């Protein structure tokens with residue numbers, strides 16, 4: 001058994017090396033397509049988390065101007081305290097907003113230094129008695145006309161925006177990824193086909209002396225699988241780049257409350273990595289299996 | 299060891315390569331297949347190791363009915379059958395040693411066994427000192443010896459030879475025939491297609507003559523014509 005394993009490894013490596021340029025093309029294409037698959041999964045997960053946070057009690061947020069007057073504030077409070085449409089609310093003052101900001105961007109000290117409590121907009125987080133979307137929208141409209149109000153963000157708006165955004169982005173990525181996955185499977189098929197062609201004579205001799213069909217096939221299947229796995233290996237670092245650069249870019253955007261939750265836990269990235277490896281292996285197996293059954297009439 | 303019962307083989311384009319051929323070959327026999335070009339000698343041989351499948355009739359080889367042999371069993375059949383050809387079919391990038399070892403390696407033999415058997419067979423065919431050469435560095439006769447070594451290293455029951463001396467001069471051919479004779483005397487059944495009148499006439503073994511796919515003569519201790 002050990003001799004067979006050694007034989008398969010040796011033959012596979014030799015074949016990969018002999019076919020270097022095609023091999024590299026196949027591996028890179030797998031890498032790119034799996035990066036897209038992974039990014040699409042990350043964006044989707046980020047969006048799910050962002051909206052989930054917002055859903056912890058339907059609310060809308062009234063952002064005040066940083067320089068609003070006490071009179072304007074009192075008027076808003078008056079409405080909130082007396083209106084039967086409002087169930088409860090929380091006031092986030094400048095200091096609290098600043099503290100939240102600090103927690104959120106603890107890893108970006110220069111960003112924190114660039115703001116002071118003074119410039120943070122205080123806000124009211126409001127839970128209406130009736131969470132119906134039309135009702136919330138009407139309330140939001142009313143509050144937005146009040147003097148001193150900078151803007152009103154409704155949870156429904158926010159959720160819809162993020163969902164729209166993530167659906168669009170992840171769908172575009174997914175379509176591109178599916179096309180590229182097909183392309184990479186074909187490239188692997190082609191590479192394995194070339195490898196088979198390069199060894200016609202050896203294969204003829206193998207059949208002649210009574211090598212089993214699987215013995216002939218396995219090095220080629222392994223070759224395809226290795227393309228897929230190395231490609232997936234290339235895609236995995238890109239997941240971490242997406243996590244660290246792209247998702248955090250959204251978190252830093254000025255619609256802070258909307259994208260606050262736009263992050264994925266490290267565990268998710270590792271999980272996705274495993275899935276990508278599996279997917280890469282399957283793509284490779286599939287491409288080479290087609291090549292082997294079509295061109296290797298053993 | 300080998301039995302054909304009314305075997306026919308028709309290729310597309312309506313070429314009848316073999317028509318109602320029947321013959322029985324015992325263990326340890328040496329059989330020449332003769333006949334003009336296109337008479338079906340190669341087809342006869344290719345049917346025996348199931349490179350081709352008969353259209354009708356029955357073929358028994360080493361106790362197995364080839365007609366009902368499932369395709370995954372074919373490799374195991376072939377481990378009992380050595381084959382040599384006019385063009386040797388050696389791998390040009392491998393050394394003599396590697397060419398012979400390859401035949402054992404791909405049927406999963408352990409390395410120590412391979413080492414032992416390859417050493418022994420290269421001794422038998424007289425190529426021990428050229429084990430590290432590649433085929434291009436050898437004469438035609440030597441290359442055919444390598445191919446015989448590869449075919450026989452696994453000690454098959456049957457050796458099929460399709461014009462093994464077709465590319466060799468008469469002196470070299472005699473050397474190859476001595477080797478095949480020796481292999482045959484060790485108990486291996488040999489079936490050899492040939493155009494070489496001199497060889498057939500001096501060896502005086504069983505001769506099966508084909509003409510347009512029909513067996514027209516089957517003589518023990520026969521001659522070419």
Ligand SMILES: Nc1ncnc2c1ncn2[C@@H]1O[C@H](COP(=O)(O)OP(=O)(O)OP(=O)(O)O)[C@@H](O)[C@H]1O
Nearest residue numbers: 309310313314315334335336337338339340341342
């Ligand atoms: N794969 C094939 N497809 C179609 N026709 C074939 C095939 N193989 C052989 N034939 C035909 O079958 C007939 C017998 O061919 P075969 O090769 O058995 O003859 P042969 O006796 O070996 O000839 P030679 O002495 O020239 O080697 C020929 O007419 C040949 O053209």
Ligand SMILES: [Mg+2]
Nearest residue numbers: 339340341460
């Ligand atoms: Mg022939």
